Amino acid sequence: MAQTQIRPEVLIVTPPGSFTYFESDFTQKFNVLKAWESPLPLDQYVTTHAQSVQALICHAYTPVNADLLQLLPALKLVASPSTGADYVDKAECRRRGVAVTNAGDAYSEDVADIAVGLFIDVHRKISAADSYVRRGLWSSKGDYPLGSKIGGKRVGIVGLGSIGYEVAKRLEAFGCKISYNSRSERPSLSYPFYSNVCELAANTDALIICCALTDQTHHMINKEVLSALGREGVIVNVGRGAVIDEKELVKCLVNREIRGAGLDVFEKEPHIPKELVEMDNVVLSPHKAVFTLESFKRGSEVLIANLEAFFSNKPLVTPAMDE
Amino acid sequence: MAQTQIRPEVLIVTPPGSFTYFESDFTQKFNVLKAWESPLPLDQYVTTHAQSVQALICHAYTPVNADLLQLLPALKLVASPSTGADYVDKAECRRRGVAVTNAGDAYSEDVADIAVGLFIDVHRKISAADSYVRRGLWSSKGDYPLGSKIGGKRVGIVGLGSIGYEVAKRLEAFGCKISYNSRSERPSLSYPFYSNVCELAANTDALIICCALTDQTHHMINKEVLSALGREGVIVNVGRGAVIDEKELVKCLVNREIRGAGLDVFEKEPHIPKELVEMDNVVLSPHKAVFTLESFKRGSEVLIANLEAFFSNKPLVTPAMDE
Numbered sequence: 110m111a112q113t114q115i116r117p118e119v120l121i122v123t124p125p126g127s128f129t130y131f132e133s134d135f136t137q138k139f140n141v142l143k144a145w146e147s148p149l150p151l152d153q154y155v156t157t158h159a160q161s162v163q164a165l166i167c168h169a170y171t172p173v174n175a176d177l178l179q180l181l182p183a184l185k186l187v188a189s190p191s192t193g194a195d196y197v198d199k200a201e202c203r204r205r206g207v208a209v210t211n212a213g214d215a216y217s218e219d220v221a222d223i224a225v226g227l228f229i230d231v232h233r234k235i236s237a238a239d240s241y242v243r244r245g246l247w248s249s250k251g252d253y254p255l256g257s258k259i260g261g262k263r264v265g266i267v268g269l270g271s272i273g274y275e276v277a278k279r280l281e282a283f284g285c286k287i288s289y290n291s292r293s294e295r296p297s298l299s300y301p302f303y304s305n306v307c308e309l310a311a312n313t314d315a316l317i318i319c320c321a322l323t324d325q326t327h328h329m330i331n332k333e334v335l336s337a338l339g340r341e342g343v344i345v346n347v348g349r350g351a352v353i354d355e356k357e358l359v360k361c362l363v364n365r366e367i368r369g370a371g372l373d374v375f376e377k378e379p380h381i382p383k384e385l386v387e388m389d390n391v392v393l394s395p396h397k398a399v400f401t402l403e404s405f406k407r408g409s410e411v412l413i414a415n416l417e418a419f420f421s422n423k424p425l426v427t428p429a430m431d432e
Numbered sequence: 433m434a435q436t437q438i439r440p441e442v443l444i445v446t447p448p449g450s451f452t453y454f455e456s457d458f459t460q461k462f463n464v465l466k467a468w469e470s471p472l473p474l475d476q477y478v479t480t481h482a483q484s485v486q487a488l489i490c491h492a493y494t495p496v497n498a499d500l501l502q503l504l505p506a507l508k509l510v511a512s513p514s515t516g517a518d519y520v521d522k523a524e525c526r527r528r529g530v531a532v533t534n535a536g537d538a539y540s541e542d543v544a545d546i547a548v549g550l551f552i553d554v555h556r557k558i559s560a561a562d563s564y565v566r567r568g569l570w571s572s573k574g575d576y577p578l579g580s581k582i583g584g585k586r587v588g589i590v591g592l593g594s595i596g597y598e599v600a601k602r603l604e605a606f607g608c609k610i611s612y613n614s615r616s617e618r619p620s621l622s623y624p625f626y627s628n629v630c631e632l633a634a635n636t637d638a639l640i641i642c643c644a645l646t647d648q649t650h651h652m653i654n655k656e657v658l659s660a661l662g663r664e665g666v667i668v669n670v671g672r673g674a675v676i677d678e679k680e681l682v683k684c685l686v687n688r689e690i691r692g693a694g695l696d697v698f699e700k701e702p703h704i705p706k707e708l709v710e711m712d713n714v715v716l717s718p719h720k721a722v723f724t725l726e727s728f729k730r731g732s733e734v735l736i737a738n739l740e741a742f743f744s745n746k747p748l749v750t751p752a753m754d755e
Contacts, residue, residue: 126575219556222582222606226558229549233724235717236559242716243709247702252449253718258726259545282605283545379570386566393565394558395576401556403581 116140117420118161120181122151123168125190127409130402134409139416155180164188164416169378173197178205186419190408192216192272192399193349194429195322210415213427214271215407216399221275223398224317224347227371228264228280230392231343232257237389257341257368260284265313267306267330268320268348269295276317288313291320306330310337315345322349332357335367342367347398350376359384362391373398439463440743441484443504445474446491448513450732453725457732462739478503487511487739492701496520501528509742513731515539515595515722516672517752518645533738536750537594538730539722544598546721547640547670550694551587551603553715554666555580560712580664580691583607588636590629590653591643591671592618599640611636614643629653633660638668645672655680658690665690670721673699682707685714696721 119139121128128135135141142162147154155162155177164186167173173187178201187197187209194211202209230236233256241253264280266273266289277287277300288301290309295302303309306329310316316338320326330344330353338344344367346353355376361367362385369390375381378396385391399408414426442462444451451458458464465485470477478485478500487509490496496510501524510520510532517534525532553559556579564576587603589596589612600610600623611624613632618625626632629652633639639661643649653667653676661667667690669676678699684690685708692713698704701719708714722731737749 126578130578218583218607219581222552223556223558225606226549226552226556229545229552230558233546233549234720235546235549235553235715236562238718238720239559239716240563242704242718245709247704247718251702252723253720255449255453255723255725255728256720258542258724260541261726279602279605282602283548284541379574381565381570386568392558393562395561395565395570397557397561397576397579400575400578401581402578403584405578 117164117416118142118158119164119166119188119416120144120155120158120162121166121168122155122177123171125166125168125408125412126400127190127405127412128166130405131409134413138413152180159183164419166190166412166416167194167197169196171196173202175201178202178207186210186416186425188412188415188419189429190412192220193321195349197429199429208419208425209429210412210425210427211429212408212411215411215427216404217271217275219401219404220272220319220347220398221279223373223394224272224276224319224345224371225279227345227347227373227392227394228315228317228343229259231345231369231371231390232259232262234389236392240389262286262315263288263313265289265303265309265316266300267291267309267316267318267352268326269298269300270319270321272347273317273319274298276319292325307334307337310334310342311339313338314341315343318344318346318348318352320348320352322351326352328352328354330354330358332361335361338367340366340368343369343371345371347373350374350378355382362388365390440487440739441465441481442487442489442511442739443467443478443481443485444489444491445478445500446494448489448491448731448735449723450513450728450735451489453728454732457736461736475503482506487742489513489735489739490517490520492519494519496525498524501525501530509533509739509748511735511738511742512752513735515543516644518672520752522752531742531748532752533735533748533750534752535731535734538734539727540594540598542724542727543595543642543670543721544602546696546717547595547599547642547668547694548602550668550670550696550715550717551638551640551666552582554668554692554694554713555582555585557712559715563712585609585638586611586636588612588626588632588639589623590614590632590639590641590675591649592621592623593642593644595670596640596642597621599642615648630657630660633657633665634662636661637664638666641667641669641671641675643671643675645674649675651675651677653677653681655684658684661690663689663691666692666694668694670696673697673701678705685711688713 371392373394694715696717
């Protein structure tokens with residue numbers, strides 16, 4: 110008979126994807142408090158467990174803000190399943206002495222794959238042509254319009270962290286010329302660095318947004334940057350919706366002031382500006398850059414590793430950097 | 433005043449895309465006989481010019497078969513705008529002493545880009561998810577199902593010519609493991625070679641068809657190969673539709689005996705088996721692997737170079753190999 114162990118308590122308000130698919134990996138190790146299964150209103154449920162909960166797994170749809178943190182005076186760790194933990198009020202966590210962990214680079218390859226997939230799709234009109242074929246228009250109306258060649262394109266990567274680097278590596282194999290904007294230059298890499306994102310846009314055919322959402326990057330891609338990118342320019346966003354001023358992006362797309370866009374993220378997910386749904390020069394992806402079983406598995410491993418480190422007083426595996 | 437020159441006569445029955453977009457490049461150098469603009473039935477139009485026409489530009493929708501060749505006794509050159517000139521009866525051309533040229537590797541990069549785009553799309557469900565978002569299902573039904581990671585996939589390339597090589601180069605940057613089947617081994621490359629396509633399928637997670645259509649490759653991808661590929665297997669075809677036994681492929685897809693497919697080519701283009709249109713695990717592309725303005729420009733340059741070489745008795749630039 111297995112020995113009964115007291116499992117550390119972990120609160121989950123809304124379950125992240127990795128928990129949904131790998132629940133037993135969590136419940137074997139932790140006493141998981143499932144707020145979403147309780148009939149109680151969230152604040153009442155949380156208050157019931159307030160004195161004992163030291164660790165919380167969060168989710169993009171339930172922001173970890175000052176109100177929630179106030180209900181949990183014993184909290185010492187917020188473990189985010191995402192790379193960009195922008196829905197966690199890190200300043201408030203810091204003030205309360207609550208540590209934050211993220212997914213580290215668990216998802217970087219998958220996110221880079223979606224970025225390149227969207228990049229090819231926008232230039233070569235894959236989704237739009239698939240829809241054209243399915244509607245029976247190939248046989249009745251003839252060939253679908255031409256796309257634009259990938260090779261030789263000058264690609265500007267905004268945010269050359271682990272995701273941006275993986276994007277660069279892939280697109281080099283297609284014959285693209287990489288340059289980048291980032292918080293700081295990476296001298297170990299030979300790609301040209303632009304400290305100003307507007308200058309980067311002016312000197313490239315496409316921007317791929319791979320950075321985190323912070324006060325500094327909020328609406329960083331504004332009208333000026335989009336104008337600098339120009340009529341033949343393409344934008345791909347696998348970072349966060351609000352890195353782009355979405356209203357200006359939609360205006361530029363509607364007025365054909367840029368060529369097209371591949372968007373995995375939006376400002377008010379899962380709601381999409383209605384104008385985008387009508388356009389065939391955009392590819393719309395439902396924030397699924399990390400949506401593979403392999404990534405969810407890896408993500409749950411990183412979450413569990415952080416929780417185990419926390420409960421055994423070891424250094425956290427992937428503490429969220431000051432972003 | 434420009435000197436009047438007698439331009440060599442070139443017959444076009446149906447115009448290829450490169451002609452449509454770059455017509456003036458052709459008409460400046462050649463006296464182009466546009467059969468499709470004539471009110472006469474094709475055989476009458478052709479017969480009218482039978483004694484003078486030495487060169488013909490062809491198109492996939494108008495096969496250059498024994499019947500057409502018989503009407504053109506003076507013909508000495510068939511210039512195909514495609515890489516795979518399978519709609520030209522090469523044996524009959526050879527018998528009549530008619531040379532055939534193709535596009536060489538003018539389109540290899542664009543075709544490889546579409547192959548990789550389809551490969552990513554099938555694994556990461558980009559087109560299907562785009563349609564899901566456009567139908568408003570993200571906000572009403574929640575997240576789109578998971579896809580499968582690209583990195584680590586074992587990819588079998590069928591036909592390691594210039595297209596297959598470009599596909600391999602790109603997918604290596606994603607962390608895929610490449611092996612291949614081809615008419616002969618390429619000792620200069622380190623990828624594992626399988627002389628038997630069924631064995632290749634049994635040892636890979638995906639097949640990417642990049643070979644030409646010949647008597648040897650017709651229906652080469654049959655039920656046995658698809659079974660060897662297996663339930664988690666993916667197939668991408670940028671070669672020709674009839675390299676795959678399409679009925680068997682559709683059966684396997686319907687019965688989920690393979691995971692999915694990305695198809696740029698079909699057996700009876702532009703007609704698509706109706707079962708495919710209902711499925712969300714396939715990506716349907718309207719034979720547009722070479723459809724970029726850059727490729728059409730390059731294709732027209734190669735066509736013109738072959739015609740100029742022919743009319744000045746120089747060696748043809750890209751004679752069609754015995755495929």
